[in-house]
Amino acid sequence: MALTPDDWSAVWLTLKLASLVTLLLLIVGTPIAWWLARTRSRLRNVIGAVVALPIVLPPTVLGFYLLIVMGPQGPVGQLTESLGLGRLPFTFAGLVVASVFYSLPFVVQPIQNAFMAMGERPLEVAATLRASPWERFVHVALPLARPGFITAAVLGFAHTVGEFGVVLMIGGNIPGKTQVLSVQIYNHVEAIEYAQAHGLAAGLVAFSFVVLLALYTLGGARNTLGTGQ
Amino acid sequence: MxxxxxxxxxxxxxxxxxxxxxxxxxxxxxxxxxxxxxxxxxxxxxxxxxxxxxxxxxxxxxxxxxxxxxxxxxxxxxxxxxxxxxxxxxxxxxxxxxxxxxVGKLVLWSPTPGFVDDKGEVLKAGKFAHLALANPKLAPYGFAATETLKALGLADALQPRLVIGESITQAQQFVVSGNAELGFIAFSQIHKDGKLIDGSYWLVPAKHYTPIxxxxxxxxxxxxxxxxxxxxxxxxxxxxxxxxxxxxxxx
Structure with a gap:
């Protein structure tokens, strides 16, 4: 099952995409999770529902709207063009943006659950010890929520690796730029190149299993995935 | 119940x-x-x-x-x-x-009237960012499109601008949504109820590709x-x- 250069390029591109997206999601997702965990605002349910949408929506819906919104007539497309960035569909940057939306709930929810699970008490104690809000967040909340962060990072990464529908809709299948692993497997299956499809697909199954096994073994999933105890 | x-x-x-x-x-x-x-x-x-x-x-x-x-x-x-x-x-x-x-016929199509001329010169002028086609490995029309580009001697020059749909339907979707300015699709796709839809097209001469x-x-x-x-x-x-x-x- 020799992989072609295009296959390897797809593997590398997928890892690059998933790493970058995971990093961005941790940066973007943490404040959202913190806010959702602690706010009493009436907007909480609205924002929570918006964040969770990609879990429910078929990727084709998300991909379809991204294609329209990022296109030349869409608001995002017009914005990126007026900033001199060009348009996002068919680019690696476009995949990154799409994947951040697509994998957002998988990162926000575990972190949010971890923040909620630790309750008010540790933060109040820290406050009596004159820790500033920032210090309370960095030295108390973050370490306590560590399992949530591990789960979030692993799920965000794995979910981006497994992404298919959105990439298919906005990627344009360009080797080295938007031709990721899942799309490449699809191409092989469609072209009846089953040996090559097996090479990549079996690799992905093994990879996903190892990732989930590591997740459960590390125990990070205990509070947030409902398995183990 | x-x-x-x-x-x-x-x-x-x-x-x-x-x-x-x-x-x-x-x-x-x-x-x-x-x-x-x-x-x-x-x-x-x-x-x-x-x-x-x-x-x-x-x-x-x-x-x-x-x-x-x-x-x-x-x-x-x-x-x-x-x-x-x-x-x-x-x-x-x-x-x-x-x-x-x-037997299928290949067209180069854009929804913008006047964008594609009836000789396909638009490909040589190159005033576009993306040219959509179907995956040549999967779709005969995609393969015909790459044959046409080769016949015109434009395959290498246009390579960086190609965006590949998994089917001709998706290639057309890239063009209709405006993300690609033009694309190679099936002549049948720009027919609706036996009439041509809006836009401009070049019916690719049969000598440029193997009959579909x-x-x-x-x-x-x-x-x-x-x-x-x-x-x-x-x-x-x-x-x-x-x-x-x-x-x-x-x-």
């Missing part, structure tokens, strides 16, 4: 009974590019024979995989002539039943069925040929 369920069960049973009492139903796998004309043909077929054609539209590669795994299709209208030949060779198609039902023969084949599950035979025959009738031609195919 229980009563409603019982009503539903009775309804389903009745519906099933009425179906089996009627004429035969043929299960047909249709290449996506031929889906619109085939729907019209199916209506005429039912009027003429009383048999019903149940159409499933999709990509030929996917149909091949499904047929190999025992899908219940009785007739395949493929987007190429290789897949039917392969199925016959592998015992999943009925020998001698393969025939060409349409779309073949039909009776599958093992349709062997010996009178209705399947009737539909295969109907596809060659004048009535069906007129519909096929009105969608921009040759015969």
């Amino acid at each position: 229980k009563a409603a369920f019982r009503k539903l069960a009775v309804f389903v049973a009745l519906a099933g009974a009425s179906l089996s009492a009627r004429a035969e139903e043929v299960s047909v796998a249709v290449a996506a590019n031929f889906s619109a004309p085939m729907q019209k043909i199916a209506v005429e077929f039912e009027k003429a024979t009383g048999h019903k054609a149940q159409l499933v539209s999709g990509s030929t590669g996917k149909f091949y995989a499904q047929i190999k795994s025992g899908a219940p299709f009785q007739l395949l209208l493929a987007a190429d002539d290789e897949t039917p030949a392969k199925l016959v060779k592998e015992g999943d198609g009925v020998p001698g039943s393969q025939f060409t039902y349409a 023969r779309q073949d039909a084949v009776v599958l093992a599950k349709g062997k010996g069925s009178a209705a399947v035979e009737a539909l295969a025959g109907f596809l060659k009738s004048d009535k069906a040929r007129a519909i096929i031609k009105s969608y921009g195919y040759e015969l």
